[in-house]
Amino acid sequence: MAKTIGVLALQGGFEAHARILRGLGHAVREVRTAADLTADGGLDGLVFPGGESSTMLKLIGFSDLWAPIDAFVRSGRPVLATCAGMILAAKAVAGPEQASFGWLDVDVTRNGWGRQVHSFEATTDDGAVRLVFIRAPRLTRLGDGVEVLHTFDGEPIAVRQGALVAASFHPELADEPALHALAFG
Numbered sequence: 001m002a003k004t005i006g007v008l009a010l011q012g013g014f015e016a017h018a019r020i021l022r023g024l025g026h027a028v029r030e031v032r033t034a035a036d037l038t039a040d041g042g043l044d045g046l047v048f049p050g051g052e053s054s055t056m057l058k059l060i061g062f063s064d065l066w067a068p069i070d071a072f073v074r075s076g077r078p079v080l081a082t083c084a085g086m087i088l089a090a091k092a093v094a095g096p097e098q099a100s101f102g103w104l105d106v107d108v109t110r111n112g113w114g115r116q117v118h119s120f121e122a123t124t125d126d127g128a129v130r131l132v133f134i135r136a137p138r139l140t141r142l143g144d145g146v147e148v149l150h151t152f153d154g155e156p157i158a159v160r161q162g163a164l165v166a167a168s169f170h171p172e173l174a175d176e177p178a179l180h181a182l183a184f185g
């Protein structure tokens, strides 16, 4: 069934996510205000894209979005968080430390897979999924309820906890719709 999926569009790579979601048959709404989360009966899910997580945090503050976003995700609706989005979702953030929502019981280190100069393409350890890493966060701790979806170099790079799917890499830039389909159908 087609759903309306929001994409947080304050900063970063939201357009490529919108393209993939439309390709899966979903309607897409760019989210910049609290009203965008609730208009027309609300959203069926939300994407937190890549970008610069520290900038996103500032813009979330300026836009008074912290509490509405937190309530949306805690309502249990499906969420996909990629790269900077995964940093926002994590329980604890290092490299350097910064605030996060803590929905996902993992710890991450920002730029843990390398800085801009170390952006790279690869495939998952099973060869099934093309990977684009851009200053990607590294998962340094996984809670008991966190399921590993993909690994690279033997390390987790995509995880799921309940209705929340998160990835270190950019499936939207590799034209890989599988995680979007897993999160939203």
Ligand code: GLN
Residues within 6 Å of the ligand: 049, 050, 051, 052, 053, 054, 082, 083, 084, 085, 087, 110, 111, 134, 135, 136, 137
């Ligand atoms: N390094 C970025 C951050 O800390 C994330 C990079 C990305 O989203 N491509 O926010």
